[in-house]
Amino acid sequence: MATPETEVVAEIGTDYRYGFSDPENYFFKSQRGLSREVVEAISAHKDEPEWMRDFRLKSLEYFQARPLPTWGGDLSGIDFDNIYYYIKPTESQAKSWEDLPPDIKQTWDRLGIPEAERKFLAGVGAQYESEVVYHKLQADLETKGVLFLDMDSGLREHEELVRQYFGTIIPQNDNKFAALNSAVWSGGSFIYVPPGVSVEMPLQAYFRINAENMGQFERTLIIVDEGAYVHYVEGCTAPVYTTDSLHSAVVEIVVKPGGRCRYTTIQNWSNNVYNLVTKRAVAYENATMEWVDGNLGSKQTMKYPAIWLLGEGAHGEVLSIAFAGDGQHQDAGGKAVHVAPNTSSVITSKSISKNGGRSSYRGLLEVAKGSHGARSKVVCDALILDEESRTDTYPYIRIDENDVDIGHEATVSKIGEEQLFYLMSRGLSEAEAAAMIVSGFVEPITKELPLEYAVEMNRLIQLQMEGSVG
Amino acid sequence: MALLEIRNLHVATEDGTEIVRGVDLTVDSNEVHAVMGPNGSGKSTLAYALMGHPAYEITEGDILLDGESILELEADERAQRGLFLAFQYPHAVPGVTVASFLRSAVNAVRKAKAGGEDDPVKIPEFRTQLTGAMEQLKVPKEMAGRYLNDGFSGGEKKRVEILQMAMLSPRVAVLDETDSGLDIDALRIVARGVRTLVGPDMGAVVITHYQRILNYIKPDFVHVFVDGRIVREGGPELAEQLEAEGYEAFTPEPVGGES
Numbered sequence: 001m002a003t004p005e006t007e008v009v010a011e012i013g014t015d016y017r018y019g020f021s022d023p024e025n026y027f028f029k030s031q032r033g034l035s036r037e038v039v040e041a042i043s044a045h046k047d048e049p050e051w052m053r054d055f056r057l058k059s060l061e062y063f064q065a066r067p068l069p070t071w072g073g074d075l076s077g078i079d080f081d082n083i084y085y086y087i088k089p090t091e092s093q094a095k096s097w098e099d100l101p102p103d104i105k106q107t108w109d110r111l112g113i114p115e116a117e118r119k120f121l122a123g124v125g126a127q128y129e130s131e132v133v134y135h136k137l138q139a140d141l142e143t144k145g146v147l148f149l150d151m152d153s154g155l156r157e158h159e160e161l162v163r164q165y166f167g168t169i170i171p172q173n174d175n176k177f178a179a180l181n182s183a184v185w186s187g188g189s190f191i192y193v194p195p196g197v198s199v200e201m202p203l204q205a206y207f208r209i210n211a212e213n214m215g216q217f218e219r220t221l222i223i224v225d226e227g228a229y230v231h232y233v234e235g236c237t238a239p240v241y242t243t244d245s246l247h248s249a250v251v252e253i254v255v256k257p258g259g260r261c262r263y264t265t266i267q268n269w270s271n272n273v274y275n276l277v278t279k280r281a282v283a284y285e286n287a288t289m290e291w292v293d294g295n296l297g298s299k300q301t302m303k304y305p306a307i308w309l310l311g312e313g314a315h316g317e318v319l320s321i322a323f324a325g326d327g328q329h330q331d332a333g334g335k336a337v338h339v340a341p342n343t344s345s346v347i348t349s350k351s352i353s354k355n356g357g358r359s360s361y362r363g364l365l366e367v368a369k370g371s372h373g374a375r376s377k378v379v380c381d382a383l384i385l386d387e388e389s390r391t392d393t394y395p396y397i398r399i400d401e402n403d404v405d406i407g408h409e410a411t412v413s414k415i416g417e418e419q420l421f422y423l424m425s426r427g428l429s430e431a432e433a434a435a436m437i438v439s440g441f442v443e444p445i446t447k448e449l450p451l452e453y454a455v456e457m458n459r460l461i462q463l464q465m466e467g468s469v470g
Numbered sequence: 471m472a473l474l475e476i477r478n479l480h481v482a483t484e485d486g487t488e489i490v491r492g493v494d495l496t497v498d499s500n501e502v503h504a505v506m507g508p509n510g511s512g513k514s515t516l517a518y519a520l521m522g523h524p525a526y527e528i529t530e531g532d533i534l535l536d537g538e539s540i541l542e543l544e545a546d547e548r549a550q551r552g553l554f555l556a557f558q559y560p561h562a563v564p565g566v567t568v569a570s571f572l573r574s575a576v577n578a579v580r581k582a583k584a585g586g587e588d589d590p591v592k593i594p595e596f597r598t599q600l601t602g603a604m605e606q607l608k609v610p611k612e613m614a615g616r617y618l619n620d621g622f623s624g625g626e627k628k629r630v631e632i633l634q635m636a637m638l639s640p641r642v643a644v645l646d647e648t649d650s651g652l653d654i655d656a657l658r659i660v661a662r663g664v665r666t667l668v669g670p671d672m673g674a675v676v677i678t679h680y681q682r683i684l685n686y687i688k689p690d691f692v693h694v695f696v697d698g699r700i701v702r703e704g705g706p707e708l709a710e711q712l713e714a715e716g717y718e719a720f721t722p723e724p725v726g727g728e729s
Binding site: 416417418419421422423424425426427428429430432433436437439440441442443444 | 521522523524525544545546548549550554555557560561563564565566571574575578579582617634638
């Protein structure tokens with residue numbers, strides 16, 4: 001069908017490892033551009049309840065009414081009329097690996113999913129285009145009452161639970177791109193962990209864009225009930241295309257009293273993708289929320305995982321790493337909002353800029369009146385690899401309470417000639433030496449990743465570093 | 471053919487100041503050469519220039535390793551051919567453990583030896599080798615998991631330099647003031663380590679200010695280095711003479727070639 005795209009990709013000759021593309025063989029593809037009709041068609045196609053259809057249509061109005069943000073990155077290159085807002089690749093979801101269509105399976109084989117699964121997957125929900133087509137959940141999770149579904153199935157099978165939380169953490173009019181996602185969302189994960197249940201293995205989902213000019217608007221909702229624990233891991237890779245793609249996700253998380261949730265993303269979109277994601281979690285009494293957020297690819301990323309500390313003793317952490325190369329702008333960071341006493345937060349940001357890339361830390365720390373005993377620490381470290389690259393820090397701090405303990409540290413460093421020479425004197429090439437220094441720089445983040453992702457992250461860094469110095 | 475041959479070497483800094491002013495030195499396997507000189511005589515510049523530091527320019531002369539000039543080679547290529555420099559001030563690499571750094575370095579050298587093909591050391595083999603070398607050099611086990619030179623004491627850094635040398639098995643090792651910052655016990659251990667490695671496969675150049683380390687690494691040859699030149703050469707007895715008389719006695723009668 002769409003072999004021209006395959007040819008385009010073949011001609012690029014890029015070093016982007018996942019720059020392959022399979023022929024498109026879609027079951028349903030919306031027309032380009034966004035309108036009431038497109039939104040209605042998406043909702044009708046999914047056979048959604050009326051409230052969701054109305055939610056989508058209202059969100060569309062908000063999206064159309066809001067101007068593009070003028071802060072952060074340059075978004076003027078997005079052509080909203082030239083994007084497919086919905087594509088459904090196969091007729092229905094496959095339950096097992098064997099049931100998948102061969103070309104989809106081939107794509108995933110290249111991404112190494114079965115291998116990953118063999119190792120320590122508790123469940124895989126992989127998003128191919130807009131719809132989750134493959135889903136597997138280990139039997140013991142089901143017996144524990146843990147729900148791990150794609151968002152569409154979640155809505156169909158657990159409508160009341162979804163309706164209770166959907167759009168409550170991130171209102172549909174929160175920002176222009178949250179409104180867009182609310183209008184056209186498709187796929188993403190829905191997770192519910194019952195009280196006291198601890199999911200020991202990380203739950204993983206792979207997301208992937210495969211069609212040119214395809215927008216991807218997955219929607220994730222995670223509810224961790226009292227005293228429960230879950231670690232959700234999301235990896236993203238996209239093939240390379242010549243025109244710009246848009247990825248705009250919304251992730252909402254609720255961590256109830258005493259619960260703990262960790263959400264890990266390694267995002268490696270190809271360098272033509274606008275990656276504009278809204279992620280927010282609320283943490284109640286003595287709950288813990290942790291975002292581990294790695295941004296290696298994309299053309300423009302704007303992403304600031306947020307935690308609202310709503311209950312006394314709640315704790316939040318954001319670990320953010322950004323790698324900006326040629327033509328890339330990573331505008332990333334984190335937000336912590338303290339609205340209860342004795343809450344604590346730590347935001348750690350590490351950024352690397354090379355070959356003219358630009359990385360910015362943008363963060364918000366807010367402590368509301370009455371949040372006595374709140375503690376927060378923000379650490380931003382930037383590493384710049386050459387003279388052409390750039391880094392900025394935009395820390396916003398609003399404190400309305402006197403009894404607080406707040407710390408902010410920021411460092412900017414360059415890879416020194418002496419450090420390189422030292423490593424080269426041991427036989428490492430200049431590129432290997434620089435990659436080693438960078439890997440060490442981000443180690444505080446990689447050590448928090450599941451082993452397999454830590455290995456992948458180091459490999460991605462090495463790929464990014466090859467030929468970048470000397 | 472000598473292992474390392476330094477011929478009439480002149481080294482200048484980026485601003486053109488000549489620091490090393492005509493050095494001839496030949497090192498063979500089984501040999502320990504001591505280069506002794508006062509502070510500021512250009513000893514460390516000589517060491518950096520041998521390893522190929524980009525801030526120093528070789529304005530005249532040549533450096534041959536196994537009979538081949540290495541002047542055009544980068545530091546990593548020199549290391550891959552068997553040259554090693556134990557730094558006076560080793561640099562820290564936060565986030566990279568000693569063990570993982572050493573494995574990368576060992577693999578880089580193995581790859582070069584295999585003609586550019588990856589030939590990674592097997593993990594159990596590497597571990598055995600590392601454990602053995604650490605025991606011999608009395609480097610505590612937990613050092614393997616610490617970040618390279620990050621927060622190390624002066625003595626720890628020097629020991630880890632020698633550990634790197636042991637793991638990389640170079641042909642020629644240049645030790646730049648390895649004795650500074652070492653207490654007497656550490657000095658003894660480090661010296662013994664160097665002596666064990668020197669043999670049919672390796673020669674060493676020990677650069678030092680003091681005779682102290684030479685009591686433990688008995689040098690075969692001593693070169694007195696003053697003001698960018700070797701001004702006197704002899705056997706171990708020369709080191710003792712230096713200790714007794716100081717460097718001043720050696721300054722007025724240069725024996726190195728005039729530049």
